[in-house]
Amino acid sequence: MYIPPSTAASPLVVWLNGQRLPREQLPFPDGEVAAAIQTGSLCEQPGLINTARGWRCVRCGNDDRRLFASFPCARCGADCAYCRKCLVMGRISTCTRLVHVTMPLPSEPHEAPLSWDGELSAAQAEAAQAVRQAVLDRSELLVWAVCGAGKTEMLFPAIAAALEEGWRVGLATPRVDVVRELAPRFRQAFPRVSLAVWHGGSDERGRIASLVLSTTHQLLRAYRAFDVMIVDEVDAFPYSVEPMLEYAVSQARKERSSLIYLTATPSRAWQRDIARGKRNAVVIPARYHGHPLPVPVLEWCGNWRKQLERGRLPENVLAWVRHRLEQRKQAFLFVPHIDELEAVTRLLQRVNPRIVGVHAEAPDRAEHVQAFRDGRVPLLVTTTILERGVTVPNIDVAVLGAEDRIFTESALVQIAGRVGRHAAFPDGDVRFFHHGKTNEMVRARRHILRMNEEARKRGLLRR
């Protein structure tokens, strides 16, 4: 009788397969680990390697000198260098050994895994077909979809095709909130498929399943695990500024695998590549509900910083806020930095005491955002950190100080993208209050106009 090799795999191999971890993090006796390395079923590598430029961390790819330090190590008795970049995942030092399973992950085919009965819009269907083809061809594809295009559903046919092949699908996104929000939607669409959610606070992190949703940080655990690697919001902080996460993606996917990037705001370099046909891309210029994107209005508001120092807000900004309050329409007001957030919030609370300010480091951030969603907060003052992810049906959005460096084209497009997402309320006001127009503001506006124009040409808009 033929016994497939996978049934002979030890619990250690089964547990570790698809991951690469520091040896001391394995919940198995060290003797067992040593034996598995001896027989060749596990492979051991140093955690840091010496390059011409200095150290390089094998787990996260960091080779920035400033992000290494050393300490008198009690384990190896020497002055041991360590990587400061991926420290939250457990310290990798010179004496750390990383281990992974030598043989590839066994495949796990599913029959008719998708049980979603929604319907894709014409634009979505077109993109869905392109993604499916890229997955089957194991190639690379960029999906450039406007905010509110309905990216998630568009992935379903491709994921279903991969699962039928017995492949594993990994979806990485920079934000924990997004991972949490996506998990129930995927569970519903693929009810019989094993799904694991990886983020810092989850017990499932590292568990290999047919479908894995991960933050980009936790993706560092995976090694040669995914046949399909989907990276959501490629342009989003911290992915674009962190080569670490690009490295994580390269380590997590199998050598033969597809790579799908999703973004609403590709970088200028990528936009150029797409225009020149150097990058395989599909563009979805229209929202799922078929209404055009609200176009931002650029409005001068004078030296608002100076006004703020004197305890005042520019008249037109104040008028905008008052108008929303009178109409009882909820709104976001974006400001560049935490210091200004506090000052602006204090001033606006004189107009309406229920107005709150939230920034990324605020411990009560989740509560305030929930209060806004429940309609208990009429206006939320915030820094750029909420520009993605938070979706509220009927809102207006303004930016105070849109000329600040922090508001790049991509950030401004994302901010504008908060408005009019729901089919019942497809319109809304987007206002960029500024003290001097910047190229980024102009580009953001042009970006949105171009998308609307393209959607009209392709007949993707209603009317």
Place this chain on the structure above:
Amino acid sequence: MNCLLCHSPYNPITSWRQLFLLEDPDVLCPRCRGAFVLIDGRLCEMCGRPLEEAAPSVCPDCLRWQEDEQWGRVLVKNRSVYVYNDWMKDVVALWKFRGDYVIVEAFRRPFVHAFFRHFGRDWCIVPIPLSRDRLDERGFNQAEALARLLPSLYFPWLARKHSEKQSKKSRRERLETDNPFFLADHPPLDGKRIVLIDDIYTTGITIRHAALVLLEAGAAEVGALTLIRA
């Protein structure tokens, strides 16, 4: 230069002394530096915690210690550098539990300053040890990391048995449990003044357990310098 904690770039020259290289520039940006709160002003003369102007010179906790016959005179004094605020909790977690050793550099100047202000070169420095198991787990001893900042040699005269993590026990339990410390190799301690080094003074039990062992071996007096008064 980039801040040791938040990694954002900043201009490290803030004073004339630094400009003329009399003093090393700060490794932290002003924002991160400003989030630490130094202990200053009136202190409990025993445990070094900050006191209100009107309060008696010894805090209620230390009065309770002083009434205890066995433990009352074990420690001459503790002095700490920082208040245990939320920021400090996060930094300590990163330093001690995540194991970002180099963060100790952020404490160098104030820690050395406190050593000379409250103790001095005639005190022998002894860091509070970790048990072998804990040391293997962390890779370094945070008390030793602090002791290394000081300009005098330190002495590994104490060792520690493995016991439960202390934070899980109540004060009474902690006091009554067997003393985890014992003497390692050491010269005669007769007449020596010893300053123990540790990261946090919370109830003072750890420090007193260690002090007792040293006193029984002949030390003249034992004090403590800790980074944080919780």
